[in-house]
Amino acid sequence: MTTILVYDREMPVSVHLQTVHPRKLAAVRREVAPGSVGSEWKPALDKVWEFIRSQPGLRTHGHNIFLYHHPTRSDAPIPCDFGVEVARAFETKGEVYATETPAGVAAVAVYRGPYNRMNEAHDAIKNWMEANRKESAGHSWEIYSDPTPNPADTETTVVYLLK
DSSP states (O other): OOOEEEEOSSOEEEEEEEEEOOOEEEEEEEEEOTTOHHHHHHHHHHHHHHHHHTSTTSOSSOOEEEEEEOOSSTTSOEEEEEEEEOSSOOOOBTTBEEEEOOOEEEEEEEEESOGGGTHHHHHHHHHHHHHTTOOEEEEEEEEEOOOOSSGGGOEEEEEEEEO
């Protein structure tokens, strides 16, 4: 395992290599302008949760997961699957469809803090990839834990699949 620490004002963001396995998702896809995820995720995720509530046993203890499909141009819209981890495959209904996160070797960082500073984890991974001569395979995702009363304690895992 290779690790690089990137320090911010409060806490280090540690990046490490990990073999990741697919996670089944119920998701709604949106094309999102760079920097606009914060205003786009809730309406899409509301549709997913409405669907999940109508399907007994589909969700057990899964998390919200946002899966990003990196475009080749940095100014292009980003295809985002705003999803919830589910226990099994299912039939598409409306905009909600079954998908999964990719499998392989990934650079992973666990970020603790408010969502508006989560770019620190993404930056730490990008710096780690550059320092270790690794390339993205074109997919990344965020796995959200349950929010906490103190945003500084909220945990989000950020994953970049590597080539």
